[in-house]
Amino acid sequence: MMDIFVVSRSRFEESHTLEGLGPEAKHVHLVVPACQKSKYKLLAKRYGCNLIGCPYDGISLTRRLCGSLASSKFLMLDDDLTFYRRVSSRDWHLKYPEDIPGCCVKSLLQLVEDELERYAHVAISAREGNNRLPYEGVECSRPLRALAYRKKEFLSVVHGRVQIMEDFDVTMQLLRKGYKNHVIASWAQGQITTQMVGGCSDYRTHELHENNVRKFASLHSQFVSLRQKRNKSGGEFGNRLEATIYWKKAWESSQ
Numbered sequence: 001m002m003d004i005f006v007v008s009r010s011r012f013e014e015s016h017t018l019e020g021l022g023p024e025a026k027h028v029h030l031v032v033p034a035c036q037k038s039k040y041k042l043l044a045k046r047y048g049c050n051l052i053g054c055p056y057d058g059i060s061l062t063r064r065l066c067g068s069l070a071s072s073k074f075l076m077l078d079d080d081l082t083f084y085r086r087v088s089s090r091d092w093h094l095k096y097p098e099d100i101p102g103c104c105v106k107s108l109l110q111l112v113e114d115e116l117e118r119y120a121h122v123a124i125s126a127r128e129g130n131n132r133l134p135y136e137g138v139e140c141s142r143p144l145r146a147l148a149y150r151k152k153e154f155l156s157v158v159h160g161r162v163q164i165m166e167d168f169d170v171t172m173q174l175l176r177k178g179y180k181n182h183v184i185a186s187w188a189q190g191q192i193t194t195q196m197v198g199g200c201s202d203y204r205t206h207e208l209h210e211n212n213v214r215k216f217a218s219l220h221s222q223f224v225s226l227r228q229k230r231n232k233s234g235g236e237f238g239n240r241l242e243a244t245i246y247w248k249k250a251w252e253s254s255q
Contacts (some may be wrong), residue, residue, distance in 0.1 A: 001071070001113075002073040002074060002075055002112065002113040002116065002148070003029065003066075003069070003070040003071055003073070003074040003075070004021075004024070004027055004028045004029065004050070004070075004074070004075050004077070004109070005028070005029045005030075005031050005066040005070075005074060005075070005076045005077070006018060006028050006029070006030050006031070006076075006077045006078075007031045007032075007062055007063070007066070007076060007077070007078065007079065007169070008030060008031070008032050008040070008079035009032060009033055009036065009060065010036065010199075011079055011080070012036070012039045012040055012042075012043060013043070014043070015030075015043065015047075015079045015080070016079070016080050016081055016082055016191075016192070017078065017079050017080065017081040018030075018043075018047045018049065018079070019079050020082055020105065020116045021047075021083075021105055022079060022104070023106075024065055024106055024109060025047040025048060025049060026047065026048035026049070026103055028047070028049045028050070028095065029049065029050045029052050029066075029069070030043070030044050030049040030051050030052065030110055031054050031062060031065070031066060032051070032052070032053060032054065033053070033054055033057070034053035034054055034055050035053075036053075037053035040108070041050050049192045050153065052069070057117065057178050058160075058163050059163075059164070059166055060159055060160045060161075060162065060163060060166035061159065062161050063076060063159065063166065063167070063170075064155075064159040064160065067149065067151055067154045067155055068155065070151045071151070072150065072151050072152075073113060073116045073148070073150055073151065074148065074149060074154075075109070075113075075146070075147070075148040076146075076147050076148070076149075077111055077145070077146050077166075077189075078145045078146070078191065080191045080192055081103055081145060081146065081190065081191055082096075082127075082187045082189065082190050082191075083096075083097060083108065083124075083187065083188075083189055084096060084097075084127060084130075084187065084188040084189070085097050085100050085103050085108075085186070085187055085188075086130065086135060086185065086186050086187065086188065087100070088135075089135040089136075089186075092130070092131040093131075094127065094137075094188055108124070108184075108187045109188070111125070111150045111184060111186075112184065113148075114125065114197050115148075115182050115184065116148055116149075116150055118182070119179070119180060119181060119182040120147040120149065120150050120153035120154075120172065120174060120179040120180075120181075121143070121147070121148065121150070121153070121154070121170075121174050121179060121181040122143075122147075122181065122182050122184065123143030123144065123146055123147050123148065123181065123182075123183045123184065123242065124145075124146035124183075124184050124187055124188065124189050125137070125138075125183050125184055125185045125187065125188045125189070126142075126144055126145065126188065126189065126190065127188045127189060127190030128190070128207055130185060130188040132184060133183070133185035135185060135186055136186070137182055137183055137184045137185040137186070138180055138182070138183050138184070138185065139180045139181065139183075139248075140175060140180050140181060140247045140248040140250075140251045141181065141183045142183070142245065142247060143171055143181055144167065145189055145191060146189045147167055148236060149164045153174060153177075153179055154170070154174075156177070157170055157173035157174060157177070158173065161215070161219060162212045162215050162216050162219075163208060163212050164208065164209060164212045164213075165212055165213060165216045165243070167217065168216065168243075168245065169216055169220075171247070172219075172220045172223065172250050174248075175247060175250040175251040175254065176220075176251070176253060176254055177248050178251070178253060178254035178255065179251075180251055181247075190198060200246075206216070209240055209241065210240070210241045211244055212252075213242065214224065214226070214241075216243060217243055217246075220245075220250065222249075222250075222253065223245060223246045223249050223250040223253070224243045224244065224246070225243070225244045226241060226242070226243055226244070227241075227242055227243075227244055228240075228241060228242070229241070229242040247250075
C-alpha cells in the first residue's frame with residue numbers, strides 16, 4: 001500500500017489538503033517540525049492522521065525523512081492543496097471531485113499508486129496549464145506540490161543539496177539517471193497563492209531563494225537557464241529569479 005505524507009509547518013488551524021482528501025485523510029502521516037508537534041495535535045486528531053515530528057530543519061531533509069519512513073511507494077503532498085478532476089478526455093475543464101457523479105479522491109490515490117508500478121516518480125498536474133496537457137498525462141515534465149516516488153529510487157539520489165527547489169533537484173537527478181517521470185493530467189491540484197503564511201515562507205527570503213536557484217542551476221547547468229519571473233500574486237515573491245528547466249533534455253542525456 002502506498003504511504004501518504006502531508007508536510008506542514010506553522011499552519012496549525014487548517015489544511016486544505018487534509019480537507020480535500022476527505023475520508024482518506026485518516027491514512028495520512030502528517031509531518032511537522034518536532035518543535036511544533038504539540039500545536040498540531042488538534043488538527044491531526046480532527047482528521048485522524050498519524051502525527052510525526054521531524055527533527056530536521058527545512059523541507060529537503062523533511063522529504064528525505066518521509067522517504068526513509070515509507071514502506072515502498074509513497075506520495076508527498078503540500079498542506080495547502082485543492083484537488084480537481086478533468087471532466088473528460090474531450091473536455092479539459094476542471095471540477096471538484098464531489099461535483100462529478102461517482103468521482104472521489106480515493107480513485108486519484110489509486111491511480112498514483114498504479115502509475116508507480118511503471119514509473120519511479122509520478123506527479124499530479126498543477127491546475128495552472130493543465131488544459132494544455134493531454135488527458136493521458138506526460139512524461140519527463142514539471143512536477144510540483146504533489147509528488148510520488150518508489151522508495152528505492154528516491155533514496156538513491158543526494159538530498160539536501162539545496163534548501164528550496166529541492167523537489168526539482170531530486171527530479172533532475174532521477175531523470176539524469178534514466179528514470180522517466182509521469183505527470184498525471186486527468187486530475188489536477190492547485191494552491192491558494194505563493195508565499196502564503198506558514199510553510200517555507202517561514203524562512204524563505206529573496207536572498208535565500210536567489211542563492212538556491214543559482215545553486216540549482218549550477219548543479220544542472222546543461223539543462224537550466226535563469227529568468228526573472230513577474231506574477232500579479234505572491235506578494236514580494238511575485239517578482240523573483242526563477243529557472244527554466246529542460247526536463248526531457250535531462251532524461252535524454254541519460255540515454
